[in-house]
Amino acid sequence: MESFCESRSGLWAGGPAPGQFYRIPPTPGSLVDPASALHGGPITHTQNPMVTGTSVLGVKFDGGVVIAADMLGSYGSLARFRNISRIMRVNNTTMLGASGDYADFQYLKQVLGQMVIDEELLGDGHSYSPRAIHSWLTRAMYSRRSKMNPLWNTMVIGGYSDGERLS
Structure with a gap:
């Protein structure tokens, strides 16, 4: 040996x-x-978001729910990207708007899109409600924050479920 x-x-x-x-x-x-x-x-991990978006507004009214956001992406203090969308259609009943880091929004958009596809493939006629999306987002964002790698976003979720408008 x-x-x-x-x-x-x-x-x-x-x-x-x-x-x-x-x-x-x-x-x-x-x-x-x-x-x-x-x-x-x-x-x-990311401590300073690079490309950020500012205001997102959600309003619930008699006729439904409205989510609005500007289309400006700021690179630091420079107004760099002037045509980016920070609102996404999650499914037929839910919309999501995000301010904060645009890369984190793109990540969430990709994950949510895949979740919706997986749910639709089941073919059981059910889809995620705005409350379900909100619940998942709170858990996902808390999990990332607990691992000291937070998602630098503030979300606005709106939609309707069983005839009830949610925002």
Whole structure:
């Protein structure tokens, strides 16, 4: 056994001792501080959203629900994108509007879209109500926030379920 370990030592020359971590040299432009990664420190996530949207408004009235938002995407203080939509149709009964980080909104839009497709594939005639979407969003956003990787959005959900208007 001793001769086997000695013959393999050339492979591991300069490597970590058993039970130790290999020190990865820092690379230019790396987002994670290698020293914190070696010691199990925190890994940084998005702390400053890049492209953001501002106001979203939801109004419930006698005839239904209205959700409105501007179409401006700001890159810091620069009004960079002037034609982005921050309102999505979730299904036939639910609309969602989001302010905050546009990338997080795109992520939620993709996940919600896939959830709706999966629900429709069941073919049981049921779909997500505005309350169900609200419940899922609160749990999803709380889960991400608890993992120190929050979704930087504020949501407005509106729609109708069983003849009742919700906003």
